[in-house]
Amino acid sequence: MIGPSFIFLFALTAYPLYFSIKNAFRYWNLQTSPIPLQYIGLDNFKNVFAYTPFFASLRNTLIISFGGLIIELSLGFIIALALSARLKYVNIVRALLIMPVTIAPVIVGFMFRFMYWDIVGLIPWLANTIHFPQPDAGYLGSPITVLPALMLPDIWQWTPFFALVLYAAILGVPHEIIEAAKVDGASPVRIVRSVILPTIKPVIVVVGLLQLMRLFNTFDLVYVLTNGGPGDYSRTLSFSLFREGLINFNIGVAAAMTIIILLILNVIVFAYSKLFMKGTKL
Amino acid sequence: MKNVLLKKTGISLFLISIMVFFIGPIVWFFALAIRPPETAFQNPPSLFFKPTLDSLKYVFVSPGDSLPQLFNSILISFGTILINLPLSFFAAYALSRYAIRGKSAIMGWYLGLLMGPAVVFLIPYFILINNIGLSGTRLSIILVLQLVTIPFSIWLLKSFIDDLPVEIEEAAQIDGAGTLKILSAITLPLCRPGVIVTMMFAFVFAWNNVLFPIILANAESATIQIGVFSYFTSSGVQWGQIAACATAAMLLPMIIFLALDKFVVRGLTFGSVKG
Numbered sequence: 001m002i003g004p005s006f007i008f009l010f011a012l013t014a015y016p017l018y019f020s021i022k023n024a025f026r027y028w029n030l031q032t033s034p035i036p037l038q039y040i041g042l043d044n045f046k047n048v049f050a051y052t053p054f055f056a057s058l059r060n061t062l063i064i065s066f067g068g069l070i071i072e073l074s075l076g077f078i079i080a081l082a083l084s085a086r087l088k089y090v091n092i093v094r095a096l097l098i099m100p101v102t103i104a105p106v107i108v109g110f111m112f113r114f115m116y117w118d119i120v121g122l123i124p125w126l127a128n129t130i131h132f133p134q135p136d137a138g139y140l141g142s143p144i145t146v147l148p149a150l151m152l153p154d155i156w157q158w159t160p161f162f163a164l165v166l167y168a169a170i171l172g173v174p175h176e177i178i179e180a181a182k183v184d185g186a187s188p189v190r191i192v193r194s195v196i197l198p199t200i201k202p203v204i205v206v207v208g209l210l211q212l213m214r215l216f217n218t219f220d221l222v223y224v225l226t227n228g229g230p231g232d233y234s235r236t237l238s239f240s241l242f243r244e245g246l247i248n249f250n251i252g253v254a255a256a257m258t259i260i261i262l263l264i265l266n267v268i269v270f271a272y273s274k275l276f277m278k279g280t281k282l
Numbered sequence: 283m284k285n286v287l288l289k290k291t292g293i294s295l296f297l298i299s300i301m302v303f304f305i306g307p308i309v310w311f312f313a314l315a316i317r318p319p320e321t322a323f324q325n326p327p328s329l330f331f332k333p334t335l336d337s338l339k340y341v342f343v344s345p346g347d348s349l350p351q352l353f354n355s356i357l358i359s360f361g362t363i364l365i366n367l368p369l370s371f372f373a374a375y376a377l378s379r380y381a382i383r384g385k386s387a388i389m390g391w392y393l394g395l396l397m398g399p400a401v402v403f404l405i406p407y408f409i410l411i412n413n414i415g416l417s418g419t420r421l422s423i424i425l426v427l428q429l430v431t432i433p434f435s436i437w438l439l440k441s442f443i444d445d446l447p448v449e450i451e452e453a454a455q456i457d458g459a460g461t462l463k464i465l466s467a468i469t470l471p472l473c474r475p476g477v478i479v480t481m482m483f484a485f486v487f488a489w490n491n492v493l494f495p496i497i498l499a500n501a502e503s504a505t506i507q508i509g510v511f512s513y514f515t516s517s518g519v520q521w522g523q524i525a526a527c528a529t530a531a532m533l534l535p536m537i538i539f540l541a542l543d544k545f546v547v548r549g550l551t552f553g554s555v556k557g
Binding site for chain 1: 289290293294296297300301303304305307308310311314323325326327369370372373375376377382388391392395397398399400401402403404405406407408409410426428429432433436461486489490491492493497507510521524525528531532535536538539540543546547550551552554555556
């Protein structure tokens with residue numbers, strides 16, 4: 001019964017993999033030839049490091065992934081705790097809070113591009129009003145601020161996700177344990193640290209991995225907000241791969257880059273599961 | 283008593299500021315769609331203005347072509363779940379009920395497809411689809427979307443089937459019912475909420491996907507999300523029209539998520555967290 005979907009997905013996976021492995025060792029630019037040309041050994045891999053801003057992209061991707069995860073997770077946890085105080089209108093808050101998650105990332109990109117717009121958008125205006133420092137080129141135009149500015153839309157979109165998932169997990173913590181801790185005179189901070197956090201840790205670990213991988217693949221926001229600029233300061237690996245393969249049509253180099261990216265991703269997932277997921281079952 | 287009140291007020295204030303932060307930008311963007319263009323970038327921002335339907339008219343009536351794009355989005359998303367449902371239901375059932383060798387490896391592989399960098403797949407598909415003459419068709423987008431929607435549906439559906447008691451099926455088996463009979467008469471009806479929820483999520487996944495259509499679609503098969511880009515022209519950025527088009531793209535997923543309510547957490551975590 002699993003057969004049809006298995007074969008279908010296998011074909012959908014195997015073809016790109018075969019394609020990438022084969023073409024990573026061949027010279028092929030789609031603008032000059034519709035088919036792969038000669039075998040060139042490891043040249044494509046060398047070119048990934050020599051001619052594409054690979055290390056800048058890797059650095060940006062890692063900052064976005066781990067920085068975004070930590071901020072979204074902690075902020076989401078605080079909101080989840082506030083929700084779990086069970087005020088009357090909590091269900092309305094919950095229903096509205098999910099709205100950012102429903103929006104396609106490109107649309108979120110347009111929303112924030114509008115708010116970042118030149119010196120007249122909402123965000124520059126707010127910054128001016130409260131005298132928050134602002135680079136002349138705008139938050140998206142300056143090398144120093146572009147990464148945080150790029151991370152803000154993602155934080156805006158996905159913090160509610162953590163809030164709701166962790167809220168659901170906190171509701172699952174047995175009430176008796178919390179009551180017992182209260183009777184023993186534990187402070188709220190102590191209850192959070194010693195009762196709530198350990199109980200919901202498996203959930204945090206699982207959704208943390210899902211979000212880490214989603215952040216690692218950041219593409220849409222870069223595409224809409226910065227196009228990788230200024231310079232290479234906001235390029236991510238996915239964006240560089242897209243540029244190399246579908247704008248510059250360097251299929252060979254893109255194939256080599258694909259293999260490198262998949263290797264890095266596997267290392268991260270492996271390390272993550274070794275570090276955090278001992279005994280956790282997905 | 284006073285302490286409790288203070289605590290409640292504090293939490294309320296915190297939650298209100300949270301709501302302003304997370305809902306404010308959406309309202310601000312929706313308002314852009316019905317703003318007179320000259321009020322879009324006033325300093326200080328103008329909260330009150332005379333609404334106009336000009337942008338919406340421009341985008342959906344004439345000369346904009348967002349209406350056919352909206353139709354494309356609906357067609358592609360429905361087409362996606364139409365292929366998705368039978369394939370993922372049988373697979374999810376098998377993975378839930380039978381001892382299959384390498385089951386966790388298969389589930390891990392699905393998760394990898396679901397969470398992996400989709401751009402990696404995009405380049406080979408772009409070339410393959412050009413070579414087999416499907417380029418620019420809605421069908422090509424529907425087929426490629428299966429790559430992310432089938433793994434998702436299998437994960438979520440499996441979690442729903444796992445919840446069903448296996449005893450009823452075993453009783454039917456003893457009474458001599460075949461597997462297909464059991465599936466159609468017992469499992470599917472019992473699992474109907476799960477199937478509906480899964481398909482609603484898969485629909486939103488397909489609807490919100492931009493990476494595949496941006497490369498695979500042409501002017502005729504462009505989805506509403508792609509349409510937004512067309513008002514970002516070299517001669518100027520038509521913010522009102524961008525917002526009008528984007529509003530149409532945003533509404534359906536929002537309504538679906540409101541309807542999903544209690545299942546949102548479960549769906550977004552692929553069934554691994556039961557909210």
